[in-house]
Amino acid sequence: MLHLRPSGTRWLPEPVRRGLTFWRRSIQARVVASTLLLSAAVISIVGWYLVQQTRDGLLDHRVDAVVAEANDETADARDRLLAVPGTDADAATQKSDLVTPIIQRGETRGFSVVLAGPTGEGGRIADGGTNSTPGLATSSVPLSLEEHFDGSSSTAWTYTTIRSTDGDGVTTAQPGIVVGSQVVLPADAQTYTLYYLFPLDEQEETLALVTRALLTAAILLLVLVAGMTWLVTRQVVSPIRLARRTAERLAAGQLQERMKVAGEDDLARLATSFNQMASNLQRQIRQLEELSRVQRRFVSDVSHELRTPLTTVRMAGDMLHDARQDFDPATARAAELLQTELDRFEVLLADLLEISRFDAGAAVLELDDVNLVDVAHRIVDATRPLAQQRQVTVVVRAPGHPCLAEADVRRVERIVRNLVTNAIDHAATDGVDPGIVVQVDGDEHAAAIAVRDYGVGLAPGEASMVFNRFWRADPARARTSGGTGLGLSISLEDTHLHGGWLQAWGRPGEGAQFRLTLPRRAGQVLRHSPLPLVPADVTEPVS
Known part of the structure; x- marks a missing residue:
């Protein structure tokens, strides 16, 4: 069996249908919803811009600080290397003596260190032979920064993800900044690269705090906007709803209904004009009702009053019609015409009485x-x-x-x-x-x-x-049936x-x-007719 889905929204759940009905009928809800959507779009754009500006500001400030700190550490390392005696030819010991103080200061100041090199021999951090902060994954230094020092000795920095492992073996990853600087080791006269890795956890927490604050402010602002919009639109919609209810009562026949007038603004003038219109309609309707009542009474009285003389004329007409054989042709024809018109007059009088009963609601x-x-x-x-x-x-x-x-x-x-x-x-x-x-x-x-x-x-x-x-x-067409x-x-x-x-x-x-x-049954509502209105033998024109 073929099942057709109901038309319209009748197939939707009842709560959804009620919501759609409320949406269609409430201009206040549509105004509030549209205002909220526009406000949400504006707040989202402004909030995104503020978050981006805050993020850029925090990062720029952090970059300046970490580059300055890295430069200070590198300058101190170079000073210490210049103080090393020329007779010291143990490169491994010099590397350890160089990087150990930096690692210790990094642990107290919150940054990590990687010493890689020497350069020029194709060595990379991944090849091993590096000194670094314990627990730090040397892969935290991006390859792009290593490649930078293949052809340049200037200090450089970039963003990275710092990966480290604590004493319990738990690996963590956090965003950070890595700054690279180069030094020359006197023991072997080779160039080594110091990488300083500074975490951005404080900046990340600050940015998250700012984001939550902005989100909370946005939600509160949207609630306030919705409330204010609801109150403002209510001041406009309430008189309109009152006018609608008053108009419905007027349409139902309660002609004495009027709107309340408060103040002197545009809505008050609208209410005044509406009341004046209702008063004029009430007066005209009552005049029409009185005129209709007088007309129905007149038709009914005239119809009843005509019955007595019509009966008398009918009796005389019947006598003349029965005796028409004794009259000359012209008089006999006049008697026949009189009888025909009396028949038509009686039908007209009966129809008028029936119409008066319909008008009076007495049928x-x-x-x-x-x-x-x-x-x-x-x-x-x-x-x-x-x-x-x-x-x-x-x-x-x-x-x-x-x-x-x-x-x-x-x-x-x-x-x-x-x-x-x-x-x-x-x-x-x-x-x-x-x-x-x-x-x-x-x-x-x-x-x-x-x-x-x-x-x-x-x-x-x-x-x-x-x-x-x-x-x-x-x-001009004659009524052959004597119709009225x-x-x-x-x-x-x-x-x-x-x-x-x-x-x-x-x-x-x-x-x-x-x-x-x-x-078929009295009181039933008709939905269709068993017969077509347009005859089957008629061809409708193609439009």
């Missing part, structure tokens, strides 16, 4: 299980005389099983009747019977009826206007009362289709 449903297939057949049979008069054929296409919906059968029949008579009114009149198709279908969630005609169709934008009261696509212009409006109100959909599609010259969709 109720009498729910029952309704088979839309039976409804479609009943309506088609009832409108067959009108269809024959227009020379139009109306057919029903329905599945072999019932399409049930929990609905008010009277209102559903009125909706379908209005759709079918509207299709007959707008069918083609060029002498060719295009037919009208009433299609019914349903599934486990919804049931639908679609009425398809092949008449004049609807221009772009008219599909949303066709349900307006008294709206007509062509005012309120049928589709009442049908839409009936559909909304059921929680359904009533939609229209049309294209000039290709007819129109109206689709009624009802939920």
